[in-house]
Amino acid sequence: MDFLIFQVPMLTVQAVLDGLLLGILFALIAYGMALQWGVMNIINIAQGDLVILGGYIAYFMYLYGIHPAWGVIVSPIIMYFVGVIIYKLVINKVVDRDLFISILATFGISILFMQLMNFAFGADVVLANSGYGTTMLFDNSVTLPNSKIFSAFISIVFAIGLVIYMKKSKLGRAIRATAQNARAAKILGVDTEKVYAATFGINAALCGVAGALISITFTIHPYMGLPYTIRSFMIVIVAGLGNLPGVAMSGMGLGVFEEFADYILGTEFRIGSVFLLLVLILVYRRFKLSKKREYLK
Amino acid sequence: MNKNIILYAAILIFGVSAPFVFPAFKVQLSILCILIILAITWNVQGGEMGYNTFGNILFYGLGMYLCASVQVGMFFPLAEWTEGGGEKTFVHTPAQFFQGFAVGLAVAAIVPAIVAGLIGYSILGLRGHYFAICTLGLGVAAGEISGGIEIIGAGQGFTTPPFPKVGSLEARGEFFYFCSFAVLIFTFLAVKAIYSTRFKLVLNAIRDNEDKAEAMGIQTMKYKIIGWMISAFFCGLAGGIMGGLVGYIDSTDVAFDGREMGVFMVLMAILGGKGTLWGPVIGATVFHIFKEGFWTFFLGWQYVALGVLIVVIVIYFPEGIMGWLREKYPERFGEVVDEADRKAQVELK
Numbered sequence: 001m002d003f004l005i006f007q008v009p010m011l012t013v014q015a016v017l018d019g020l021l022l023g024i025l026f027a028l029i030a031y032g033m034a035l036q037w038g039v040m041n042i043i044n045i046a047q048g049d050l051v052i053l054g055g056y057i058a059y060f061m062y063l064y065g066i067h068p069a070w071g072v073i074v075s076p077i078i079m080y081f082v083g084v085i086i087y088k089l090v091i092n093k094v095v096d097r098d099l100f101i102s103i104l105a106t107f108g109i110s111i112l113f114m115q116l117m118n119f120a121f122g123a124d125v126v127l128a129n130s131g132y133g134t135t136m137l138f139d140n141s142v143t144l145p146n147s148k149i150f151s152a153f154i155s156i157v158f159a160i161g162l163v164i165y166m167k168k169s170k171l172g173r174a175i176r177a178t179a180q181n182a183r184a185a186k187i188l189g190v191d192t193e194k195v196y197a198a199t200f201g202i203n204a205a206l207c208g209v210a211g212a213l214i215s216i217t218f219t220i221h222p223y224m225g226l227p228y229t230i231r232s233f234m235i236v237i238v239a240g241l242g243n244l245p246g247v248a249m250s251g252m253g254l255g256v257f258e259e260f261a262d263y264i265l266g267t268e269f270r271i272g273s274v275f276l277l278l279v280l281i282l283v284y285r286r287f288k289l290s291k292k293r294e295y296l297k
Numbered sequence: 298m299n300k301n302i303i304l305y306a307a308i309l310i311f312g313v314s315a316p317f318v319f320p321a322f323k324v325q326l327s328i329l330c331i332l333i334i335l336a337i338t339w340n341v342q343g344g345e346m347g348y349n350t351f352g353n354i355l356f357y358g359l360g361m362y363l364c365a366s367v368q369v370g371m372f373f374p375l376a377e378w379t380e381g382g383g384e385k386t387f388v389h390t391p392a393q394f395f396q397g398f399a400v401g402l403a404v405a406a407i408v409p410a411i412v413a414g415l416i417g418y419s420i421l422g423l424r425g426h427y428f429a430i431c432t433l434g435l436g437v438a439a440g441e442i443s444g445g446i447e448i449i450g451a452g453q454g455f456t457t458p459p460f461p462k463v464g465s466l467e468a469r470g471e472f473f474y475f476c477s478f479a480v481l482i483f484t485f486l487a488v489k490a491i492y493s494t495r496f497k498l499v500l501n502a503i504r505d506n507e508d509k510a511e512a513m514g515i516q517t518m519k520y521k522i523i524g525w526m527i528s529a530f531f532c533g534l535a536g537g538i539m540g541g542l543v544g545y546i547d548s549t550d551v552a553f554d555g556r557e558m559g560v561f562m563v564l565m566a567i568l569g570g571k572g573t574l575w576g577p578v579i580g581a582t583v584f585h586i587f588k589e590g591f592w593t594f595f596l597g598w599q600y601v602a603l604g605v606l607i608v609v610i611v612i613y614f615p616e617g618i619m620g621w622l623r624e625k626y627p628e629r630f631g632e633v634v635d636e637a638d639r640k641a642q643v644e645l646k
Contacts, residue, residue, distance in 0.1 A: 043426055043430070090608055090612065093612045094611070094612060097615075099425060099426040100349045100425070100426060101612075101615060103349075103426055103429055103430070104563065104611045105607070105608050105611045105612060107560060107607060108603075108604045108605070108608040108611065109608060110604075111556065111560070111603055111604035111607065112600070112601055112603075112605060112608070114600065114604075115598075115600035115601045115604065116601060118600075119601075230430075230433075230434060230437070233430055237427075268444065268445040269441065269442065269445050271437075271441045272438050272440075272441030272442040272445065275434040275435075275437045275438035275441065276434070276438045276442070278430070278431070278434040278438075279420075279434045279438065282427055282430075282434075283420065283422075283431075286419065286423050287419070287422070295422065295423070295424050
């Protein structure tokens, strides 16, 4: 077989580096998903659409002549309030209900957002040009856009910042307490309603950061949300809830997998392979657990 | 009993005469039949068995592609057909068209059922939301992958054989309407027959508590797979007819359209009432009328409306129309009502 990637070995290095940098972004989104899943027991199908919305905020700053990198600051602030509003309107009614209800309700939000973004921003694939240039490695055989390095760096900064915040701050402690036992937390005077709203807001803010970074490094489009949701879901089930190094590792693993799938199978199968990988992972986990007569739950 | 016969007769008479009474709505009525079939099949899986799936769209799209491919491939080279607008160079004679369509429908029903049987053991071992997300992934993956396969038209789509020139101008619409209506009756009667057997009780036991059902000696996996195969069988049939009706198959917008059909079938079943025989029928009818109204008067905003509708139905109306009726008129559902007991329960709530 004459795959380009086997003929030019340097492309392997390229794919791995691209994949790692991309994977850090995925891990950031997945961290938000793990947070809300762990605390509120909600699977948010609209996660990817929040990411895309965050991307459009950065893109609009770019259109109005502000450097899109500032989107990393502005986008999460706006998205935090978007998240809190979504929580107040919809999510608080599904928090303690069946998980399928939350999946379906957030699916509705996802369709709504997709279409509203389509109206507001048009159906074009857009990109906020950061003008950071590229770095050449290994005799110019590996090109690395500086924007990708920048986005990976910012993701790590935000992730570490959030971990510290969750450990040290009062709200972070309340969130962790609610995740452990919502009822006990309530008895001990934690306003769980507020905690849930804040958790969803923080998740949306993380999505906003990731979206702003994606609009700088890759492209955004109103209908591109669902793959991000599926990726973050996949990362969370591989790593498990509350396993931050695991989330980072499996995020980067997924990024590398995707880059290789892109080179070997072709770009048209890229999204398909992500979804298929999700199915394979779930089936693998199911067979592994069924040996112990258990099941995923 | 007597009342039921009158009801069924009325529906049958309405169904048979509808295309002549409302000739302008033939296509809409055919789509309504398809939607009802999809809602009923989803209900077998999601309502009775409790395995909420987003992946039945897989069988629907599979049936669509298979029916059209068989219809073309039986008489002409499939690759040439899809490559350059084959419908212009190759023309089906009426006999070939109907023969191909019949065989195509049979294949479109049987192959998805077999596929469901094959993947069933792996996928149905997952429970709850893992199952839901996994099937969502399956549906989207199927759409993305079929969009990259050359022989069935890849990204540019697949034109199904045009209807041959037989009879009047109305013949095409009438043919597809009666096809879908016949399949609808077949589906309804088959599911009704299934629901009166022990099989339905087993499915309900799985929904209510799978571990206990297993402890009672039921081989749950076997029943789950059979349930999914039944679901897939009728989904494939519906897809095959829908492909012929639409006349053009695209991987992500028509066949594996998880964002529309895939959600519609869940929504219709929930709107009507999960786990009832008539719920999906009512839900699909109401939904279709609502949807067409919106699609006509608020063109462009339909997805916004759809998103809002999903959220509203799911949050405020999870029991559906049948559930609401049941709450309101429990006597009609054969429940013995003890007024004092009921009042006490209401007060407890």
